[in-house]
Amino acid sequence: MDRVLVPVGEPCPFACTYCYTRGGEIRSARIGVKDIIHQLVTFAQENNFQTIQLGYDGDPFARPERGLALLRELVALGKDINFSTKASLHDNELHALKEIKAALSSHGSILSAIVSLSCWESADFLEPNTPTPVERIATLTKLMSIEIPTFIAVRPILPNVSDEEYERVVSEGALARCPGFILGPLYVDDEGKFARLISDQILEQVPYTQNKIPWSAYPVSWKRYEDVDRLIRIGKMVEHKGCRGFESSATAMTFLRSKNGNAS
Numbered sequence: 001m002d003r004v005l006v007p008v009g010e011p012c013p014f015a016c017t018y019c020y021t022r023g024g025e026i027r028s029a030r031i032g033v034k035d036i037i038h039q040l041v042t043f044a045q046e047n048n049f050q051t052i053q054l055g056y057d058g059d060p061f062a063r064p065e066r067g068l069a070l071l072r073e074l075v076a077l078g079k080d081i082n083f084s085t086k087a088s089l090h091d092n093e094l095h096a097l098k099e100i101k102a103a104l105s106s107h108g109s110i111l112s113a114i115v116s117l118s119c120w121e122s123a124d125f126l127e128p129n130t131p132t133p134v135e136r137i138a139t140l141t142k143l144m145s146i147e148i149p150t151f152i153a154v155r156p157i158l159p160n161v162s163d164e165e166y167e168r169v170v171s172e173g174a175l176a177r178c179p180g181f182i183l184g185p186l187y188v189d190d191e192g193k194f195a196r197l198i199s200d201q202i203l204e205q206v207p208y209t210q211n212k213i214p215w216s217a218y219p220v221s222w223k224r225y226e227d228v229d230r231l232i233r234i235g236k237m238v239e240h241k242g243c244r245g246f247e248s249s250a251t252a253m254t255f256l257r258s259k260n261g262n263a264s
Ligand code: SF4
Pocket: 012, 013, 014, 015, 016, 018, 019, 020, 021, 057, 058, 059, 086, 130
């Protein structure tokens, strides 16, 4: 096993319209920091893994105290840590992250981040309560300034967002010296809640498979919408701009480890 997903354990307030974390389908909405760490430590006693990924059920920096408390506890496990965020980060949080990074580095582990951008001009409509794309690029720039490698997750790729808009996302990320872009599918529940702002006519044109969701604590099965031709097209556009594209966070983490000479 290469990586373990660790929850934030509280609902995310940003309310992106395509978000799948907010209905409690992937795990119970509230778990205390101590319980999260206890479960992980127990798991780590019997399982070997390289990377901890924080933030699959919410945004750890929607409430920065929560994200920092979790990261400080996670350092003791001596693993590489990656966190995902759309939040704006301020000086005190960056200072704390710098300390966490130094503590991890002291035993040869890496702290990295992912900032998510699923659109640019459509953000007012699709992500009305979330920090703007410009603010998220600022977060990426700040994290890179303290030498935390920060990828951009273009995930989900949304059928109602144009290729031109994704070109803007990649151009802005490239300008900010983002080390790579993680491209990913759209998951939609049976009732279509996660795709409520996507018209049926548009969604019908995208191929999908029905998938059991491995990161859910429950037996959940959703539709995974993924237009492979479009994925390849966007991947080529990423490369054309001199950047790297990754098919998953796991491959981005592997790249980072090999770059740091820690490939396992
Ligand atoms: S920031 Fe992430 S977890 Fe929070 S609402 Fe948006 S997609 Fe969901």
